[in-house]
Amino acid sequence: MSEDQKKQLEQQLWNVANTLRGKMNADEFRDYILGFIFYKYLSERMEIYANEILETDGIKYKEINENAEDGKAYLEAIKEASVEKLGYFLKPSELFSEVAKRGNGDKDEDESNFILEDLQKILTNIQQSTMGTESEEDFDHLFEDMDLNSTKLGKTPEARNSIIAKVLAHLDKIDFKLEQSELDVLGDAYEYLIGQFASGAGKKAGEFYTPQQVSTILAKLVTTGKKKLKYAYDPTFGSGSLILRVAKEVEVTQFFGQELNRTTYNLARMNMILHGINYRRFNIKQEDTLEHPQHLGMEFEAIVANPPFSAQWSANPLFTSDDRFSQYGKLAPSSKADFAFVQHMIHHLAENGTMAIVLPHGALFRGGAEQHIRRYLIENRNYLDAVIGLPANIFYGTSIPTCIMVFKKCREQPDDILFIDASKGYEKVKTQNVLRTEHIEKIVNTYRNRQEIPKFSKRSTLKEVAENDYNLNIPRYVDTFEADDQLDINAIALELQTLEKDMKNTDTELATFCTALGIETPFSLI
Known part of the structure; x- marks a missing residue:
């Protein structure tokens, strides 16, 4: 990724962050924006890893039917591998992109675009997927600062749902390019955001x-x-x-x-x-x-x-x-x-x-x-x-x-x-x-x-x-004293003489103007 592309990603993320600007102060909306970016990262990393596992079966992770018997078998095997490798697990329906779509109108007829409760459960499920495993401490209460029911996000549940759906929609359009594993583009962009929040905190x-x-x-x-x-x-x-x-x-x-x-x-x-x-x-x-x-x-x-x-x-x-x-x-x-x-x-x-x-x-x-x-x-x-x-x-x-x-x-x-x-x-x-x-x-x-x-x-x-x-x-220990330049007394004397001559010429000219106007000269010429 070029430097211009990197800066473009940073600007895209900052623009999403500004969706919440004005609703709360910098250190408060920081927790929401960085938390949502992290959730999107976990989702994309989960999907990439699951697709690698499913490659020999010729299916994609999102294609799994979570309610079918074979789908449940797939998910159980993938969960075991994912918790071991990544430290956590997300079902296909819990992926960031799926929630973003549901929150912005892309849903089945019997579904609502109200996603607050689902989203809160998903963030809790990420932590619970680590319970009793080696990664439990590293994910413990990781999303506790993201209170989706806070009135700072909106006075009503509908208002809060609307702003969060809007944030998710904006983030969903941004390509983190996680397949390019040799690059730490998202990590650098995340650092950029933390720095931006710090400058206003x-x-x-x-x-x-x-x-x-x-x-x-x-x-x-x-x-x-x-x-x-x-x-x-x-x-x-x-x-x-x-x-x-x-x-x-x-x-x-x-x-x-x-x-x-x-x-x-x-x-x-x-x-x-x-x-x-x-x-x-x-x-x-x-x-x-x-x-x-x-x-x-x-x-x-x-x-x-x-x-x-x-x-x-x-x-x-x-x-x-x-x-x-x-x-x-x-x-x-x-x-x-x-x-x-x-x-x-x-x-x-x-x-x-x-x-x-x-x-x-x-x-x-x-x-x-x-x-x-x-x-x-x-x-x-x-x-x-x-x-x-x-x-x-x-x-x-x-x-x-x-x-x-x-x-x-x-x-x-x-x-x-x-x-x-x-x-x-x-x-x-x-x-x-x-x-x-x-x-x-x-x-x-x-x-x-x-x-x-x-x-x-x-x-x-x-x-x-x-x-x-x-x-x-x-x-x-380090002498940083800067001596003043030596003064050239003769040069200063000559400059003063020139100034004195100029002042006398100015006085004479001013006196001429005063005589022409018939008014008193405000000084005496010597």
Whole structure:
């Protein structure tokens, strides 16, 4: 698929999303639109797989008579295979295209175009088809945010039915091209939609989406020198867009993560499946990462995270005996969990792994317990590999400047820390600052080659960092001072003389006009 075709699909999906614009706010109609797209994806994937099974029988899945004995036998066999392979099952009558047709008038005489109840049952049936199977957890309550009886969709059942039928009809006309398995066109379009919703969701956007430009940087940093990863991990999973970006850089066998927000957790599971990640290849838990970690005992070769900035956490004294925090001697303050996330990630980092975390700039220089933790990580462990300053106003919902901290347990360059000041490399687009490809490449190439570039990057020794009392504020290491151009006093004097002469000529001319008009001159000529 060409870039133009990809953009066309993105625009088509966004146009469908706008069907609900005005009825509810962005984060609410997001759940419906993304949910319907996911239902269409599951249906089309189900139909393709079932048709492959039925190919030797010379029939198509939609041709099966669900009430006939031979039809029931077919469905039972296909269900067993589908739940094993895809993780779920849909009957022919439950496929998206069939429901869309019924909802828009293409029905038998004894049928109604009222589809709300049928649709709600179908979404429930998808989950129930996984009960007692290996995929049960991955589909559990997956559609719970799609309340088809919500008055936000319409005041009456008829109004709600009408708008949903309209959405399904628009979506049904869009070709997801799932037969072209080598392409992840729908996955990319889904990411585009999530990004569009994030741009209109204000502060809530940070709960589920990391801008693609930042995700790309993190993904390239943690995959440096690698071609394949066994395990990748994101402890603040969001919609999954960040860890999926890692999979665009190298092959990833399995994905792990945790997400606190239930709605975002549902979105993340949909996003993984829709990107063609089989349910066996991801393990995402819905729980508080710091308070109730779900992957203890595991180590990961690549860890990425964009935690909520300066979030609160309990900092319970009991955590001083938790293996994630005990060695440091101090816990991150309860008012700012930034370094608690760092400690958690360090604990899960494999000896040959790399982790990259986005933090607010304050994490680089705040004192107290955070300074103590920074010192331990550098002086006692020597894990900090690089600090990268990003431009302000590149995240949705906040304009504060941020940074990326990169950690490794086995560093190739253990004698210095690379500081990069990328705060000035961006393009302003409307009210948002955006990192373009050239800005991203400069950051990544500088990190990978550990280059020293005047006004941009510097390798600072551990001794220098210690002398700065483990304050990692980037201007302490990267000199970005721009001296003013030297003034040419003689040139300025000559310019003043010329201006003085011009002013006198103007005064004389004005005095002539005043005399001609018979009025007083407003000044005296010397």
